[in-house]
Amino acid sequence: MASAAQRRIKSISYAKYGYMFIAPFFLVYCFFQIWPLIYTFILSFKGNQANNAAWVGFDNYSTILFGQGMAQGSAATSAEFFKALGNTFILWFGNFIPQILLSLLLAVWFTDAKVKLPGKGFFKVVMYMPNIITAASVAALYVNLFGDSKYYFVNATLMNMGMADPIHFVADPVISKIMVMFIQTWLWFGNTMIMLMSGIMGINPSLFEAADIDGANSRQVFFKITLPLLQPIMVYTLVTSMIGGLQMFDIPYLYHNGANFSKELETVAVFIYFNFNKGTVEQASYGYAGAASIIIFAITAILGSITFYMNRDKDEIAQKKQRKRAEKQYKAKMKKGGLTL
Amino acid sequence: MSMKSQYGEPKDNYHFKIVLKSTLIFIVCLLLALICLVPIYILVVNSTHESMDLARDPSKFWFGTHLGSNLKTLMNHLGDDATTVMKRVAKQYSSAFNVGQGYLNSLIIAGSTTILTVFFSAMTAYGLTVYDFKLRSPAYTFIIAVMMIPVQVSSAGFVRFMYSLGLINNFIPLIVPAIAAPAVIFFMRSYMKSSFPLDIVEASRIDGCGEFRTFLTIAIPMMKPAIAVQAIFAFVANWNNYYTQNMILKNEKMTTIPIMVSKVLSFDKNLDYGVNYLCITLSILPIVIVYFILSKFIIAGVALGGVKE
Incomplete structure (x- = not known):
């Protein structure tokens, strides 16, 4: 028979502390994130500007997706949204491809044991640096360096070297896009490089040694060993970069001359921001902003679930499976045992 | 002809290849590091020049002597000899970028x-x-x-x-x-x-x-x-x-620093190029200093974030 003390110990449950420790997170998250998300969803079914209290059903969605809403200028809103979506993908694609290629190349070089590279630490520190600088300041810096007239550094330097007319780095629709891609690459390649480096360093070094002994050249090592084993981290980088690309705001929003915003650089995030951040509630278009947000949310959810699937704790899942199998076996055994008895 | 004279000492050849590769990689890395650093360097250099001078020739590669006067304009601490235009510029910048x-x-x-x-x-x-x-x-x-x-x-x-x-x-x-x-x-x-x-x-x-x-x-x-x-x-x-x-x-x-930078960026008139650069320099200065002090931790932290179980 168990003593009184033993019985008491058995009844102590620490579960309530678990709930207490995670409660602040969930309270704050629900109040500041979940409810605003639901509220955005509700707003996407409500009217815009003066009509903001009225329930309009799917009108905002049909305006944005098909340009067939009831409000005037519905087709223009739709065109603007799709232009913004197109810009977002162009700008994202144009910075992701050079960024991943450059980062991969640098990561392979930096982790290659055969290459004697002095100042490796310095290079890493310098290449990561752009990533920590305020994005607003980066946009301001590039506008001030690459301004459209001869009064700005780059054009002045080029004209000193004999160029006739200044290049419109900021106002030109195509060049400004290329500039934004360049700035985004400039900001992020160091970060991606360090992530990929840690991925490569996680690969079993004996694989590289074996390849070396077998006489594989560096191209073969890269395509047959590094790249296939780096796949999970590459997918992770791809998806986080895609989701980050959908949020691209600071640089495209601030990269313009004077007070006039450049429509050629409008991304989805900027579209949403413009619609809800217009003076008072009566002047803002919360309905359009809400509908566009929910569309982006749907895209993000699909992308996010891919990463979630890739990021699962594989050991834990294997353990769970094993436990279930053992349970089943045990049950089956008991059943069998019961039958024979 | 012997094998040796045709291909050289095999060991030397290998060594040479590695040195060549390392040198090439070093040059590429140096270029990239320059691309990362030069905009910041030009920014700091230009914030030490006078606006008039920058308008005449913005292509400056070395420090000027007007950091103090630019700071005074930004802080709106102009002397009595300042013109009305200068005062207007100083007022505009100091109210947007406090x-x-x-x-x-x-x-x-x-x-x-x-x-x-x-x-x-x-x-x-x-x-x-x-x-x-x-x-x-x-x-x-x-x-x-x-x-x-x-x-x-x-x-x-x-x-x-x-x-x-x-x-x-x-x-x-x-x-x-x-x-x-x-x-x-x-x-x-x-x-x-x-x-x-x-x-x-x-x-x-x-x-x-x-x-x-x-x-x-x-x-x-x-x-x-x-x-x-x-x-x-x-x-x-x-x-x-x-x-x-x-x-x-x-x-x-x-308002916070990023908002102030965006305000300065949207100025249409009464521009002062030197003070413009100074505002941006001041906005990134603290974070860059902190970064270079803690860079070891930060790089290690990014690498940790990249490793998925």
Whole structure:
């Protein structure tokens, strides 16, 4: 028979502390994130500007997706949204491809044991640096360096070297896009490089040694060993970069001359921001902003679930499976045992 | 002809190849490092030149002597001999870019969000690792699932909600949400799983230590490396956050450094090129200094974030 003390110990449950420790997170998250998300969803079914209290059903969605809403200028809103979506993908694609290629190349070089590279630490520190600088300041810096007239550094330097007319780095629709891609690459390649480096360093070094002994050249090592084993981290980088690309705001929003915003650089995030951040509630278009947000949310959810699937704790899942199998076996055994008895 | 003369000493050949490759890589890296550093260098150089001089020839590669006068213009401390135009320029810049106020506001926001983020994330991670309760795994799944939701998606509802609560022009909507940082929790939980022995909790229970005290006096000191890394990232992210701050803070007195930079950027007339550059320099100076002091930690932290279990 168990003593009184033993019985008491058995009844102590620490579960309530678990709930207490995670409660602040969930309270704050629900109040500041979940409810605003639901509220955005509700707003996407409500009217815009003066009509903001009225329930309009799917009108905002049909305006944005098909340009067939009831409000005037519905087709223009739709065109603007799709232009913004197109810009977002162009700008994202144009910075992701050079960024991943450059980062991969640098990561392979930096982790290659055969290459004697002095100042490796310095290079890493310098290449990561752009990533920590305020994005607003980066946009301001590039506008001030690459301004459209001869009064700005780059054009002045080029004209000193004999160029006739200044290049419109900021106002030109195509060049400004290329500039934004360049700035985004400039900001992020160091970060991606360090992530990929840690991925490569996680690969079993004996694989590289074996390849070396077998006489594989560096191209073969890269395509047959590094790249296939780096796949999970590459997918992770791809998806986080895609989701980050959908949020691209600071640089495209601030990269313009004077007070006039450049429509050629409008991304989805900027579209949403413009619609809800217009003076008072009566002047803002919360309905359009809400509908566009929910569309982006749907895209993000699909992308996010891919990463979630890739990021699962594989050991834990294997353990769970094993436990279930053992349970089943045990049950089956008991059943069998019961039958024979 | 012997093999030797045709191909050279095999060992030399190998050595030469490696030296060649290393040199090429070094040159490419040097170029990239220059691309990273030169814009910052030109920025700092140009903030030491006078506007008139920059308008005549903006192509400056070495420091000038007008840092002091640019600072005076920015602070609106002009002498009596200043022209009306100069005064107008000084007024425009000093009202849009109030350095002291900006640093203070940014510091309040970034500092308090950092403390809240690391403390509550460590607490949530501790709760998820140490205790066994029914909703533990659903709670963790939820945290991973929401990790990827971008702020933009809920910002329309967030701003409207803050309007209805009367929290526009208030630091609360920028600071309190920092308590809930799913990505930081994810990082801290992985760290605890790998380097926090649960026996310690048992031992402290036997010694009669309360649950919360165990967390404060035993778990937090043991999690110092993870906390330090996440604190740096939280501080940088909040110092640089333009999007949310710009939505919430409309009042002149409450603006932070990124908002001030965007204001200076939107000036159409009365431009002073030197002061323009100076504003940007001042906006990135603290973060760059902190970065070069802590760069070792930061690089290690990024690398840790890249390793997925």
